[in-house]
Amino acid sequence: MTLTLNHYLFVSGLLFAIGFAGVMMRRNIITIFMCLELMLNAANLSLVAFSRFNLVNGLPNYNAQVLVFFIITVAAAEVAVGLAIIVALYRARQTIHVEDISSLKF
Amino acid sequence: MISPLSLEIVVLILGIFMLLVESFSKSDDKQGLARFAIVILSALVGFSFFTTGNAGVDLSRAFYSADATALFFKRIALVTTIVVLVMALEYRTVLARFIPGVTPGAGLGEFYSLPIFTCAGLMFMASAVDFLLIFVSLELVTVSFYVLVAYMRRQSTSLEAGVKYLILGALSTGFLVYGITWIFGLTGQTNLYAISEALHTRDIARAPLLFGVMLTLVGLGFKIAAVPFQIWVPDVYQGAPTPVTAFLSVGSKAAGFVVLLRVLEPFLGLSTINTNVLTLLAILAGATLLYGNLAALPQDNLKRLFAYSSIAHAGYLLVAVASVQNSPTSFGSAGVAVGYYLVAYLLMTLLSFLVMIVVSNHSRGDDITHFNGLAKRSPFLAFGMLAAMLSLAGIPFTAGFYGKLLVFAAAIQAGKFVLVGIGVITVAAGFYYYLRVVAAMYWQEPNDDTKITLSFLSKFTIGTLTALIFIFGIFPQPIVQSLRSVPMIQTAQH
Numbered sequence A: 001m002t003l004t005l006n007h008y009l010f011v012s013g014l015l016f017a018i019g020f021a022g023v024m025m026r027r028n029i030i031t032i033f034m035c036l037e038l039m040l041n042a043a044n045l046s047l048v049a050f051s052r053f054n055l056v057n058g059l060p061n062y063n064a065q066v067l068v069f070f071i072i073t074v075a076a077a078e079v080a081v082g083l084a085i086i087v088a089l090y091r092a093r094q095t096i097h098v099e100d101i102s103s104l105k106f
Numbered sequence B: 001m002i003s004p005l006s007l008e009i010v011v012l013i014l015g016i017f018m019l020l021v022e023s024f025s026k027s028d029d030k031q032g033l034a035r036f037a038i039v040i041l042s043a044l045v046g047f048s049f050f051t052t053g054n055a056g057v058d059l060s061r062a063f064y065s066a067d068a069t070a071l072f073f074k075r076i077a078l079v080t081t082i083v084v085l086v087m088a089l090e091y092r093t094v095l096a097r098f099i100p101g102v103t104p105g106a107g108l109g110e111f112y113s114l115p116i117f118t119c120a121g122l123m124f125m126a127s128a129v130d131f132l133l134i135f136v137s138l139e140l141v142t143v144s145f146y147v148l149v150a151y152m153r154r155q156s157t158s159l160e161a162g163v164k165y166l167i168l169g170a171l172s173t174g175f176l177v178y179g180i181t182w183i184f185g186l187t188g189q190t191n192l193y194a195i196s197e198a199l200h201t202r203d204i205a206r207a208p209l210l211f212g213v214m215l216t217l218v219g220l221g222f223k224i225a226a227v228p229f230q231i232w233v234p235d236v237y238q239g240a241p242t243p244v245t246a247f248l249s250v251g252s253k254a255a256g257f258v259v260l261l262r263v264l265e266p267f268l269g270l271s272t273i274n275t276n277v278l279t280l281l282a283i284l285a286g287a288t289l290l291y292g293n294l295a296a297l298p299q300d301n302l303k304r305l306f307a308y309s310s311i312a313h314a315g316y317l318l319v320a321v322a323s324v325q326n327s328p329t330s331f332g333s334a335g336v337a338v339g340y341y342l343v344a345y346l347l348m349t350l351l352s353f354l355v356m357i358v359v360s361n362h363s364r365g366d367d368i369t370h371f372n373g374l375a376k377r378s379p380f381l382a383f384g385m386l387a388a389m390l391s392l393a394g395i396p397f398t399a400g401f402y403g404k405l406l407v408f409a410a411a412i413q414a415g416k417f418v419l420v421g422i423g424v425i426t427v428a429a430g431f432y433y434y435l436r437v438v439a440a441m442y443w444q445e446p447n448d449d450t451k452i453t454l455s456f457l458s459k460f461t462i463g464t465l466t467a468l469i470f471i472f473g474i475f476p477q478p479i480v481q482s483l484r485s486v487p488m489i490q491t492a493q494h
Helices: A005-025 A029-053 A062-093 B005-024 B031-050 B068-098 B108-127 B131-149 B156-187 B192-201 B206-224 B233-239 B242-268 B274-296 B302-322 B328-363 B379-393 B399-413 B417-443 B456-474 B477-484
Strands: none
Touching: A005 A029, A005 B156, A029 A062, A029 B156, A062 B131, A062 B156, B005 B031, B005 B108, B031 B068, B031 B108, B068 B108, B068 B242, B068 B328, B068 B456, B108 B131, B108 B242, B131 B156, B131 B242, B156 B192, B156 B206, B156 B233, B192 B242, B206 B242, B206 B274, B206 B302, B233 B242, B233 B302, B242 B274, B242 B302, B242 B328, B274 B302, B274 B417, B302 B328, B302 B399, B302 B417, B328 B379, B328 B399, B328 B456, B328 B477, B379 B399, B379 B417, B379 B456, B399 B417, B399 B456
């Protein structure tokens, strides 16, 4: 069996769905944060797949692969800031569960 | 003539310089730093009128466009940042109480320099015509906002707001990136003009394209606070330091809308999907209008009230976006409405937040009851707030009224009568909650009689913003003409 673009897109869609479901359902902020990273990586996977399978003049479309590097870098920056905020919250509240973080009410 | 990119470069250098001064300076008082930044940014607003345009640039190969729209939104970003810095100076005593530091002034310099980086991000967003630059500049704005929202590390509401903004901001980024992925996969391009060209020359499957556009809309919907992606807004607005709330509600929204207009342009030009996209936008606009205005009615906390009001104004702006039609002239009239509305929104929102900061510094709270009898304590502040509230509600002879007029005119021109109907009803709801603040200021007895003192800078800013609200409300023609004389978004050539 040869792997086609659709296989990659299916896996990427699955990753995105798992990530999104995790963000909606999990209660631990660290887990939610990991699920968010999963969503970004789903996008990265399909970007590379699109780039590899849609050849331009026999070469992959490198625009997408450059975009992937930017996404990885920005995600790292986001994690650095995000974890710092979560740690600060843990110090203030001694908890990282979303139910306990509700002093601001709708 | 100077190159438009040099504006962003100066802003970035200023930001890095301020961080270095903050790190190495022995002095404890960083107010001079903020004043210096205000001077530089004001000079940049002036310089922005002398930049060379993007004549001769092949936009389908560019990342960065310096068209009139971009320059217009760059000025909005700069002016917003200047007023936010004035607010930050006024807010510094509150901040100092809630950040851990050896000395009272420690760490305040960072609070003055981070908005500068956000401003650079907003300016890049205004010019971005490639998904790569759109993504990176959007993240520059969002990540610096994460830090700013959670800045008061000793106040757990601020941290809580920071975590909520972090999770939902990252979620919206996920949607945006996945949407970009699909658009790239179908067109093989990341540049918006090249995408437009590919859409018209190649046969592209409709369903996956709509899927990609919808995901992108979800991502941008979070940024502009459109219903149903507004869930983060009330909590984050209430918990964040007030200058940051003001920055979020003006800067972030303005940049969100310019990106939205740019991203939508290629897809609205495509006859196979444009009706679907416009219907989707109209539904978003209607829901946002209703939710924002109705949820604002029972609010007692002023910051939370402004959060819902900010959602409501996103609704009016979305009505204008949903009224865009396929022809370039209609794109023009909706674009003019968006541009004018954002200017009016900037003036009145920043003014009300500035007054709110001054008042809550004295009253130690930002509920509507803290504004009781403000007219007796400080007629000047009360008049400023009155002007802002009248304009937000949309009373004639204020900038906000003319903005709403342009939006509804664009909607009528496009035949969106249902949206106009919802808009008129929600304006009536708006009267109630905005005028409640006015009633508290003018007809209630003050809780305490202490006089409110104002720094010269804040007094000058409040005075200028108040005057501009009335000037733009009574003589709207100059700014409308300047918007109309240039194409709002350069449409691609086919």
